[in-house]
Amino acid sequence: MERNRITSLFGIKYPIIQGGMIWCSGWQLASAVSNAGGLGLIGAGSMYPDVLEKHIKECKAATDKPFGVNIPLLYPQTEELLEIIFRHQVKIVFTSAGNPAKYTALLKEHNITVAHVVANTKFALKAAAAGVDAIVAEGFEAGGHNGAEETTTMVLIPQLRPLIQTPLIAAGGISSGSAMYAAMALGADAVQIGSLFAASTESSAHWQFKQAVIEASEGDTRLLLKKLVPVRLLKNKFFDEVVQAENRGASRDELSIILGKGKAKAGMFEGDVEYGELEIGQVSSMIDRELSANEIVDKLILEFRQSADRMRYSDYLD
């Protein structure tokens, strides 16, 4: 375990982080992943401060293993969420969607291990300069909010690796243990996985959203709303409406009106899979049934070992 910088940093068994996702990753999922040997994250992006407090308490009751909280830094209630995190002595925080320079020092004053999520080199260097303990680099294929550069995981990880000393976690496109092995061959110390866990038994997403993910085929997700904030969505009527608007050159304001408010909650949490906003990654095409978080972690590790054996015993060059 000590040979891997991420498992050492977080005190976990396997270099697998469960992405903190809105409407999917409450205490049930985070504690299940942590109990399985990965790092579970409560996704605070969709939570009011009192809701986050409840989830932290429940997570502590459900696992004695390390877990963390993901906080998108652009939400108006960031400081109240941080107050809850400090009060309950959460030890690991993943920040995303904002400037890492703003809160990293404060978090570290509270002895919190900090990781920051980026989608490009510029922000990875900013995060490293801010003193974060780990960087999550998320490729174009990932679900939900994403970078404007559209750099894929296959390109982003080897590009970043020589530029930063900070431990690096690859996200986007990690569908299996072989993809996990590949990401680590590219230079990552660990992987962050969203989509597989979004469709898991312990995910708090609505069952109809999970079912839509299971039914998704190749090409059924697309990075949309690039004039607002790029986000990878699953095809449905809302998706079609956005595509049609973008094809006719809809402005930022028009897209804002189409997006409206509460569409992500409606789609992922309340099960309005036709008109809601469904955030999921390209790997949804490879998810064909609901597994528990523990089954997912076990499967990843088994496949990782199989990949390692396959690449070890077959000599591809001689």
Place this chain on the structure above:
Amino acid sequence: MERNRITSLFGIKYPIIQGGMIWCSGWQLASAVSNAGGLGLIGAGSMYPDVLEKHIKECKAATDKPFGVNIPLLYPQTEELLEIIFRHQVKIVFTSAGNPAKYTALLKEHNITVAHVVANTKFALKAAAAGVDAIVAEGFEAGGHNGAEETTTMVLIPQLRPLIQTPLIAAGGISSGSAMYAAMALGADAVQIGSLFAASTESSAHWQFKQAVIEASEGDTRLLLKKLVPVRLLKNKFFDEVVQAENRGASRDELSIILGKGKAKAGMFEGDVEYGELEIGQVSSMIDRELSANEIVDKLILEFRQSADRMRYSDYLD
């Protein structure tokens, strides 16, 4: 060598294919890659039949190693190009941009080993059904023409692998030997590399195009012209014009007018790097100098071995 299905199939030393690229890969590049131990491909997409004939003759004179020709099946002169290929007994043909069912049987009647390039599962299954000997699966990050699904290499390869028995060549995002190793961990038998060779000494591209590739930074390529045929281009004035047109919702017809004729030749072959069409992959951000084809192959193999050693000796799980 016999352990690798692609090196056995083509009779080459290393599982490295040089992508057949318009305006870049004439006999100089193809023979240099073949002499270096990979498989060089003459890109016939930009050639009239008599030009292709000259390149085949010159390639045979420049190498006694196997080489091939890439033919996009959508060009009007496909049958004349095939006639040249049969007459000169070319042994390897890569087909792309068209229906593999149309010519595979004819090619195989001439004892030609056939590979077909796809960007999605549907066409991979069609190619396998047509009886091709190998399939090139090209991810979203690749330069030039690409798939509408936008599936990245990290997702495309593991998705295809269990569905086809045919040897699989990964393309798109292969910037180094570690990316090559990762692609093979994902399930590929070999890699096809375009961008690195497009900027090589033996590439017939204009030196100003090579210089533009060397100067490219992260985010400087984008998949554009999706209403016509999706193509990944490098930023310049032509790129900006297309982006502006697409942002205002330009129709297919309007985009056709902007694209015009001969822009790829102007940009890549004649060096009009401002107003020409510059086709290159995301990995252009990692190309920082011009190398010879031989240096590129040697570097890939060295880095591949380093990745294999790193993944072998560091145990990421225990």
